[in-house]
Amino acid sequence: MTFGKGSHLHLIDGSAFIFRAYHALPPLTRKSDGLPVGAVAGFCNMLFRYVEGNSGPDAPTHAAVIFDYSSKTFRNELYPLYKAQRPEPPEDLRPQFPLTRDATRAFNICCLEVEDYEADDIIATLSCQARDAGGRVTIISSDKDLMQLVGDGVEMFDAMKNKRIDREEVFEKFGVYPEKVVDVQALAGDSVDNIPGAPGIGIKTAALLINEYGDLETLLERAGEIKQPKRRQVLQDHAEQIRISRKLVELHCDMPVPITLDELEVRRPDPQVLTEFLNLMEFRTLTKRVAEKLGVDAPLPAPTPVAEARDAPAPVPSLEQLPFDHAAYTCIRDEAVLIEWIGMIRERGYVALDTETTGLDEMRADLVGICLAVEPGKAAYIPLGHRSGSGDLFGSAALAEGQLPMQVVLDALKPVLEDPAILKIGQNMKYDAKMLSRYGIDVAPIDDTMLMSYAMHSGLHGHGMDTLAEQYLSHSCIPIKSLLGSGKSAITFDLVPIDEAVKYAAEDADVTLRLWQLFKPQLHQVRVTTVYETLERPLVPVLAEMERAGIRVDRDVLSRMSNAFAQKMAALEAEIHELAGERFNIGSPKQLGEILFDKMSLQGGKKGKTGAYGTGADVLEDLAAEGHDLPARVLDWRQISKLKSTYTDALQDHIHPETGRVxxxxxxxxxxxxxxxxxxxNxxxxxxxxEEGRRIRTAFVAEPGKKLIALDYSQIELRILAHMADIPALREAFRQGHDIHAMTASEMFNVPLEGMDPSIxxxxxxxxxxxxxxxxxxxxxxxxxIPRDQAQRFIDTYFERFPGIRDYMDRTVSEAREQGFVTTLFGRKIHTPEINxxxxxxxFARRAAINAPIQGSAADIIRRAMIRMPDAIAHLPARMLLQVHDELLFEVDEAAVDDTIAAVRQVMEQAADPVVRLSVPLVVDAGQGDSWAEAH
DNA sequence: TGATTCACG
DNA sequence: GACGTACGTGAATCAG
Structure with a gap:
């Protein structure tokens, strides 16, 4: 087809795809030879998704993926510093560049790169040609440098946000329409690409100037007319530099492109070629998925060149690529079959386990069924508590036919589930373990695929089963909604017909088993085995115990407070309506904003990106400080309303009817x-x-004859910072037990510690x-x-006095940039996919990366303490109840309070040992009392 | 469902 | 006079 009217050209920014893929995925390597292929895998996934999504009326008729030929282009001749400070691509990404071109061709999409030009220029040139020929163009990229091309049938599409970018979007970003974007960019410059621009002028000012003078040339010619002396000077002094900047950002619409539009016509991928390429890369799941989609058989996996030991046991039949066959799952309805399955489990030494229940709250839900999987594709469901749909009027339906008695099944399974030689694998095992412990079974030992994923992929994605199945098995799980429905008409799992339940439940166990087989060896490769084994897995039984224990909450205290709050709110409400001169919903930020800033026309109303006024506490506090009564009353009302709805009311609903505890x-x-x-x-x-809110803690009480004790780490994050960044002054202050903030103030402002002003x-x-x-x-x-410049001076002084802090921050950020993750003192990895x-x-990403090792190390330390705690207090009449990040709360017989505090403190203060020798001491403060308010 | 607000470390 | 920001969470509520 000739390109012309009615044609629609897609131009995909290939380089952006590659980098996104690289940072989105862990560093995968090809099994047979260790070739890094993570970025290629992600790239192929994205292309496949792209191809899949291309149907319907707006489908492209022509398409191409555009790459950068190299980092050197004609712009470097123009300005040698252009993009000069760009970091080199990571070592393991380099060999993947040519493979992404191969991948594109395998998908039968034209791929283009031209020496001496950037991908952006090719995209610009093709866009212009397509537009001139009367066709439409969609540029798939979110790069702001391409925004100058938008308009006249050319649009952009941000695949990440799934959002179109049109002229108005561009205007929002740059303050000018696309044809003036280069002018604005030339003035504002760009530190990332090293485009100098005009010093001190940003996009806001640039847009202002361009809108006033029409275009850049006119502005530069008439720069003398500018009133602000500084601005005038800058423009006059840097006119040449600005002109060069414009040349750097302006894209070439007329570069030689070695291809015609007609040649870009969309072609179906050749199934043979594509699956062979994917197979060569050893992307087994993607190969399978693509083959399925294209209706061909997946080619046999390439033989591994590594000599396979002849006498090794037959490899477990190749697993995650076995399709999911819901019809093949077993439903266990008689004892003989159950015994057969127990035999299979004993033979293998492991089993994936999943329990089905009537709800998500393990303390209240009832067991409905148990599912077991021993091999991929080989799973069985044991229905136990299903009820036939037609119950009597009160919903108490009778047990459905054909189920083994629950006690028989539990008695048969108990020895297996408690056998120390048989590994029980689950996805979020804490849930299943808690559930089964209510039926007298202590499941152990366990593995947990959710925690394996957490140890390996924290920061990359969630760790729910659906996400993991999708990501690592390319499989979409049956949505639970399809069985239970949603909203008001939702049913509980016991009312699901057994035939349906088998498919869903067995699939969950099947998926769990497959994930486990995939993850287990990877833990080691990614070097997080220690994290998983010492910080994740052992925490499961500890938390399960704490949750089962709960904490006693006095309903009467809460209920009395609720009533008092209700009265107070009513009074405040009347007062506020009086002040406003009309009734309105105080809980609605929208209505409140209109009252404050439109009707009463108070100053300081700022609209956010959604166009609504901000009415946060800081805004209202400022208004109140100016002497306005209404905002002050609203603040009071908000506080009470929050306390009532979130705490005194909601907490009562969480008191368990049997235990009387939360x-x-x-x-x-x-x-x-x-x-x-x-x-x-929460x-x-x-x-x-x-003070008002604190009283809620009086409702958290100890049982009669017992006390609550609370122990918390003092300044743990600052201590960790002092250790990690190695700041002698901070370290010494902690060793001496000094007041750390006063010491900091004294260092920074040169004031004596004695008689220090509290505000300093x-x-x-x-x-x-x-x-x-x-x-x-x-x-x-x-x-x-305080004013911004003053704050900045404080920070500068701080960095001067404690230079190690800046080093630490820089180190952490570059570590994140290079590796894609940062680590805690104990080796926990936290991925930072957005750092680049x-x-x-x-x-955001930068600050999160700086914070993560500190917050994460503190989290690791208290985890270590919690894991050791059961043994440490086993001889005491004490139970651990709650954890609040740096605090642990216990309930203990009155007589043993002091002994328990001593034992717990010992464990907490030594929690880093022996893995990490901290250069600062950890200090734990303790309190005790009849309620949490007293104990803290 | 997403945005806003606010409770904690 | 800057793109716009403190880090990490969960729950309640409003509005579309």
Whole structure:
């Protein structure tokens, strides 16, 4: 087909694809020879997804993937420093560049690169040709340097955000429409690409100037007319540099392209060629998936050149590529079959296990069925508590036919599940272990695929089964919604027909087993075996115990507080409506914003990106400080409302009817840094900072005759920073037991420790915290409510006095850039896939990378303490109940309070030993009382 | 469902 | 006078 009217050309920014793929995936290598292929794998996945998604009315008629030929181009002649400070691509990415070209061709998509030109120029030239021929163009990229091309039938598509970029989007970003984007870029420059621009002028100012003078040339000619002297000077002094900058950012629409548009016509991939290429790369799952899609047989895996030991046992039949066959799963309905399966488990020494229940709350849900898998594709479901759909009016349906009695099954399985020689594999085993422990079975030993993934892939993606199956087995699990429905009409698993349940449940165990076989050897390759074995796996039984124990909560205390809050709120509500002169929903930020800034026209109203006024506490506090009553009352109302809805009301619903206690659930793999997270309810954010909120802690009480004791690490993150960054002054202060913030203040402001002004100490404290968070002048200024330049001076002084801190930060960031992850003191890896992105994301990623080793090391330390705790307190009448990041809460017989504090403190303070010898001591503070309020 | 707000370390 | 920011979480609520 000739390219012309009605044609639609897709131009894919190949280099962007490669880098994204590289950073999104762990460093995979080809099994047979160790060739790094992670980026190629990701690239192929993206291309496949792209091809799959290309159907429908807006499908392209023509397409090409565009690459950079090399990093040297004609622009370097123009300006030698252009992109000069770009880091070299990582060593293991280099050999993958040519493979991505091969991959593109294997997909039967034209791939293009031209010596001396950037991919962007090729994209520009082809876009112009296509537009001139009357066709449409979509550029698949989010690179801002391409935005100058948008308009007149040319659009961009950000594949990452799944968002189109049109003229208006460009205007939002640059403050001008596409035809003026180069002018703005020329003025603003770009530090990433080393485009000089005009010093001190950013995009905002540049857009302002261009909009005023029309275009860059006019602006430069008439620069003398500019009123601001500094701006005028800059433009006059740097006119030449700005003109060069413009040449650097302007894309070439007329470069020689060795191909015509007609040749880019979309072609179907040749199944043979494509699957052979994927097979050569040894992407087994992708090969299979593509073959399925194209309706051909997957080629046989290439023989591994490494001589296979002849007498080695037959390899486990090749696993993750075996298709999922739901019809092949067994349903165990009689004892003979059950015994047969138990035999198979004993023979192998491991089994993947999954329990099905009536709900997600292990403390309240009932067991409905158990599923076992012994080989990929070989799984069996044992229905135990299914009920036939037609129950009586009260929903108490009778047990369905054809199920073994629960007790018979549990009795038969118990020896296997508790056998120390048989490994039980689960996905989030804490859930299943807790469930089964309620039925008298202590599952051990265990492996957990969720935790394996967490140890290997933290920061890359979530670790739920669906995500993992999708990512590593290219398999989409049956959604539970398809069985249970959703919303009001949702049913519980016991009402699902057994035939349906078999497929779903057995699939889960099957997937778990396949993931385990895939992950187990990888743990070692990625060097996180120690992390998994010492920080993840042993934590499961410890947390399960804590969650089962729960903490006693006094309902009456909460309920009385709720009533008091309700009255207070009603009074405040009346007062606020009075002040506003009308009734409105105080809980609605939108309505509140309109009242404050439109109706009352108070100053300081700032609209965010959604166009709504900000009404956060900081904004309202500023208004209140100016003497406005309404915002002050709203702040009061908000505080009470929060306490009531989140704490005094919701917490009551979480009191277990039988135990009278609240049983939170900890997610081990929730937070990227290694911290735990607490849910249903969250007991890690019970108020303490405000006096009013603190009272909620009086509702958390010890049983009669017992006490609560709380022990928390003092300044653990700062101590870790002092150790990791090796700051002698901080280290010494901690060794001497000095007040660390006062010491910092004294160093920074040259004031004596004696009689220090508390506000000076407060500022030093804020800086100390800021450092842990990846400090910025802006952030510190906002936190301390001081001018920005002053905040920046503080930071400069801090870095001068403690130069090691800056070194540490720089080291950490470059480590993240080079490896794609940072590590804690104990070897936990936290991936930083966005560290090399541009724009505001870069700032976020940078700060997160700086913070992660510190927060993560602290998390590792308390994990180590928790894991050792059961043995350390076994001889005491004490139970560990809660963890709040740097604090542990125990319930103990009154008589043993002191002994327990001593034992726990010992474990906590020595928790880093012997793996890490900290150069600072860890110090633990302890408290005790009848309630959490007293103990803290 | 996403944005906003706010509780904690 | 800058692209825009403190790090990590979970829950309740509003609005579309």
């Amino acid at each position: 049983h939170t659930c900890y997610s081990i793999a929730g937070a990227n840094t290694g911290r735990l997270a607490s849910t249903d309810p 007991l890690q954010n019970i108020p303490i900072r405000s 100490r407060r500022q030093a404290k804020a800086i100390n915290f800021g450092v842990i968070y990846g400090i910025s002048g802006f952030g510190l200024a906002r936190n301390l409510r 992105s541009k724009g505001p994301t870069a700032g």
